[in-house]
Amino acid sequence: MKIIKTIIALILCVALCFGGFTAYRYITNHDTIPDSETLSEHISNDEHVNYYYSKLDEAQQLIYETIYYAYSQFESSIIIQDSDPDTISLMASFVLYDHPELFYVNPSYTYVNDTKYILYPTYYYDEDEVTTINEQLNEQISDAITYANSLDSDMEKAKYLYDYVIENVEYVVRSGKDQTMTSALLDGQSVCAGYAKAYQYLLSQVDIDSAYIPGTSLVSTATSGHAWTMVEIAGDYYYCDTTWGDVTTGVEHACNAYFMMSSDEMLRCYKPDYDYYETTAYYEWNYFASIGCYMETYERGILSKAVRNNDHVAEIKCANEEVYNEVVNKIKNDYLAYYVLKENNKWSNADTYYCNDYLYVIELFY
Numbered sequence: 001m002k003i004i005k006t007i008i009a010l011i012l013c014v015a016l017c018f019g020g021f022t023a024y025r026y027i028t029n030h031d032t033i034p035d036s037e038t039l040s041e042h043i044s045n046d047e048h049v050n051y052y053y054s055k056l057d058e059a060q061q062l063i064y065e066t067i068y069y070a071y072s073q074f075e076s077s078i079i080i081q082d083s084d085p086d087t088i089s090l091m092a093s094f095v096l097y098d099h100p101e102l103f104y105v106n107p108s109y110t111y112v113n114d115t116k117y118i119l120y121p122t123y124y125y126d127e128d129e130v131t132t133i134n135e136q137l138n139e140q141i142s143d144a145i146t147y148a149n150s151l152d153s154d155m156e157k158a159k160y161l162y163d164y165v166i167e168n169v170e171y172v173v174r175s176g177k178d179q180t181m182t183s184a185l186l187d188g189q190s191v192c193a194g195y196a197k198a199y200q201y202l203l204s205q206v207d208i209d210s211a212y213i214p215g216t217s218l219v220s221t222a223t224s225g226h227a228w229t230m231v232e233i234a235g236d237y238y239y240c241d242t243t244w245g246d247v248t249t250g251v252e253h254a255c256n257a258y259f260m261m262s263s264d265e266m267l268r269c270y271k272p273d274y275d276y277y278e279t280t281a282y283y284e285w286n287y288f289a290s291i292g293c294y295m296e297t298y299e300r301g302i303l304s305k306a307v308r309n310n311d312h313v314a315e316i317k318c319a320n321e322e323v324y325n326e327v328v329n330k331i332k333n334d335y336l337a338y339y340v341l342k343e344n345n346k347w348s349n350a351d352t353y354y355c356n357d358y359l360y361v362i363e364l365f366y
Contacts (some may be wrong), residue, residue, distance in 0.1 A: 049213035052094035100197035
């Protein structure tokens with residue numbers, strides 16, 4: 001997310017020219033600076049996963065707490081002491097990364113530097129409008145959250161909500177608020193930031209910890225800024241990308257390749273903007289293994305099972321590059337896909353396949 005820092009020194013100069021010292025005193029007299037105890041209590045009452053906050057030193061945490069307080073209390077201005085513009089910008093970003101529910105905060109802000117920085121947040125909506133939007137949001141996602149909570153495992157909950165975002169959101173670039181979770185969950189049209197924040201928010205509703213990860217795509221066909229989600233399950237960390245999982249070309253489907261990636265797999269596809277991400281230690285929650293579609297050695301029967309279990313798209317994942325290359329070679333040179341689809345009465349002249357070299361996933365479309 002790009003933070004636009006609009007320095008209003010020129011505006012202040014104009015104000016001073018016309019209003020003199022009185023105008024400046026009017027501004028500063030309306031600033032606030034909560035005491036550290038108030039800030040600490042406010043952040044401790046927050047039920048969300050403050051992942052980026054946990055990575056900061058004490059001085060940075062105080063700035064984060066101050067900005068979070070300002071945003072969540074709809075403050076028109078707030079004093080931030082002992083800081084600099086770059087740190088303020090970074091902490092403001094981290095607050096919004098940790099808090100998708102602050103959808104009403106415009107990431108653009110202004111500040112004044114005297115002997116301290118005075119931050120002037122801007123908001124898309126006022127408090128009454130936010131209350132109304134939250135009521136609409138709760139109504140919109142209520143059935144999905146109820147169903148997800150009825151599932152037995154966190155894997156099932158995470159998968160259901162992954163599919164929910166993909167099925168209910170369309171990738172559309174719009175001006176304004178398309179970076180927010182509400183653009184995805186209420187408007188049904190968003191970009192990667194909205195997809196990722198929507199998934200992050202839904203996971204929080206079923207008590208699964210997650211974090212928003214911004215960065216850059218390393219995939220040659222899409223080398224641009226991107227965002228995805230880190231998910232913690234059973235003390236280990238996985239990565240999900242609901243944006244890239246939303247496949248709309250060819251056969252529309254939720255691509256499982258981008259569900260529960262390991263950290264190694266994630267780093268083959270993306271470069272995070274910060275070193276704040278966690279390593280997958282055990283990879284026990286391998287989704288493809290859980291549905292019997294994971295090849296540790298070449299087994300034709302696994303591809304056949306994937307075809308039998310699906311109506312239009314079959315996906316398998318290979319444990320390593322060697323197995324993956326063997327399967328791809330058999331598809332390209334030995335007509336493996338044709339024979340497997342033919343045996344399962346799924347073949348037609350329109351059938352095709354896709355090979356994901358980054359994640360060792362193969363998809364058959366029929």
